[in-house]
Amino acid sequence: MARIAFIGLGAMGRPMAANLVKAGHAVAGYDVNAAALDWLRGAGGTPAPSAAQAAEGADALVLMVVNADQAETVLFEAGALDALAPHALVILSATCAPARAAAIADQVAATQRRFVDAPVSGGVVGAEAGALTIMAAAPKADFAAAEPILRPMGSRLYHVGLKPGDGAMVKTINQLLCGVHIAAAAEALALGERAGLDTAMLLEIFGASAAGSWMLNNRGPRMLMDDPPVTSAVDIFVKDLGIVLDAGRSARAPLFLAAAAHQLFLAASGLGLGMADDALVIEAYRALAPKDGG
Numbered sequence: 247m248a249r250i251a252f253i254g255l256g257a258m259g260r261p262m263a264a265n266l267v268k269a270g271h272a273v274a275g276y277d278v279n280a281a282a283l284d285w286l287r288g289a290g291g292t293p294a295p296s297a298a299q300a301a302e303g304a305d306a307l308v309l310m311v312v313n314a315d316q317a318e319t320v321l322f323e324a325g326a327l328d329a330l331a332p333h334a335l336v337i338l339s340a341t342c343a344p345a346r347a348a349a350i351a352d353q354v355a356a357t358q359r360r361f362v363d364a365p366v367s368g369g370v371v372g373a374e375a376g377a378l379t380i381m382a383a384a385p386k387a388d389f390a391a392a393e394p395i396l397r398p399m400g401s402r403l404y405h406v407g408l409k410p411g412d413g414a415m416v417k418t419i420n421q422l423l424c425g426v427h428i429a430a431a432a433e434a435l436a437l438g439e440r441a442g443l444d445t446a447m448l449l450e451i452f453g454a455s456a457a458g459s460w461m462l463n464n465r466g467p468r469m470l471m472d473d474p475p476v477t478s479a480v481d482i483f484v485k486d487l488g489i490v491l492d493a494g495r496s497a498r499a500p501l502f503l504a505a506a507a508h509q510l511f512l513a514a515s516g517l518g519l520g521m522a523d524d525a526l527v528i529e530a531y532r533a534l535a536p537k538d539g540g
Contacts, residue, residue, distance in 0.1 A: 247271055248395060251301040251330070252291070253320050254310035254340070255282035257477070258366070261373040262310060262339075262399045264289045269398035276300040298325035306335040306395050310366075313485065314346035322353065330359060335392050337362045339380075343489045344411035344418065345496070351410030360384070362392045363410045365417035366400060367424075370477055377401045381420070383412035418493050421486040422504045427461035428483070428524060429507035434462075435469050436531035445470055468525035480527060481520040483511045 247270050252263040255277035263286060266273050273291040276299070277283060283293035294300035297320045301307050307330055309317050317340055321327040327336065336354045338347060338361070351361040361384065368378040378400035382389055389405050396403050406416045434457075438448045449466045452458055468474035487508035494501040513530035514520075 248305045249274070249303065249331075250395060251275070251294075251297075251304040251307040251326065252310070253277070253297050253300060253307065253326065254312075254316075255279070255286060256310070257370050258373040259310035260285060260289070261370070261376075262308070262366075262378070263291055265373075265376045265398045266308075266395065267291050269394075271395070271398075274300045274302075274304065296324065298329045301326040301329040303329070303331050304334060305331055306337060306392070308337045308395070309340055311340045313340055314342040314350065316340070317342065317350060321350065327354060327357060327359065333359060335360050335362055335388065335395070337364050337392055337395065339364050339366050341365055341417055341421065341486055341489065342414050343492055344414040347414040348409070348411040360388045360391070361410055362388055362396075363413035364392070364396060365413055367417065367420050368400070368402075373399070375401075379420075380404065381406045381413045381416040383407040383410060383414075383416075415493065418486075418490050421483070422490045422501065424461060425483045425487045425490070425507045425511065426503045427459050428465050428527060429510045431459070431462040431466055432469060432510070432525075432528035432531055435466060436528055436535065439532070439537050440535050442537075465525040468523055469528045471525075474523045474525055476521070476523045478524045479521050480511055480514045480524050483524050483527070484508070484515050484520070487511060 249272045252273050252275040255275055263273055267290040274294050275286045275291050276294045276297045286293045311317050347363045354361040364380050364382040366378045366380050372378045379402040380396050380400035381404055383406050406412050435445050438445045453463045490504045510530050514527045519526050
């Protein structure tokens with residue numbers, strides 16, 4: 247059993263922390279949302295009044311925050327890094343630019359603690375089932391030390407590289423595919439609407455054909471809802487596809503489809519849908535070509 251600090255008890259962080267508790271780990275957690283702390287207590291964890299107090303003497307710190315800025319704030323400004331046990335593991339599971347992940351790793355290493363670059367994919371459903379895909383990069387010994395912590399959260403655990411930033415790059419490419427797939431699904435369904443077709447039937451046809459994709463089957467039904475529940479917001483993909491494009495510029499790699507998808511998510515955000523479910527990226531098409539032909 248490890249003493250684990252878990253920072254970031256959002257929609258995905260909560261089930262991830264709960265799975266660590268179920269696996270027998272002692273989990274102390276912190277989130278700026280007081281309701282999340284109440285939830286952690288009910289799930290068998292220990293809520294802490296600050297990030298530093300959650301990390302006090304912990305063997306590992308899991309960061310499931312929004313971005314690299316929040317990770318740096320928790321580690322270096324809030325004092326969580328210095329509060330950890332000597333040689334503790336810092337597991338960064340936020341979606342970050344590869345260069346930012348590597349820079350954070352350097353600062354962690356300077357304190358003689360170990361860093362695992364381990365972003366995740368699979369959404370709330372995957373987090374609840376302990377079936378996330380985890381793309382971990384670290385030296386072999388550090389990966390082995392982190393594996394008992396990572397396994398309860400993700401049944402698809404991959405050791406993708408030895409250096410910090412490798413995991414973030416794999417997640418960046420993953421988000422390229424996710425964003426483009428969502429945009430393509432929105433474009434297809436918007437065309438079906440414009441043509442006056444039964445879009446529910448289109449989803450049934452395409453979802454079971456060669457045109458199908460996980461994103462079409464997952465996001466498509468929510469594209470047809472008036473007010474779908476939020477599982478991942480439009481602005482998440484504004485951020486993530488921005489990271490994708492930055493990675494492309496750094497590598498001098500053209501990313502034509504990612505750039506087009508980024509513009510579509512930006513358009514939806516500009517319509518006031520930044521905090522809405524990312525399936526509502528279809529509203530950008532609807533605004534350009536309303537169903538009534540206007």
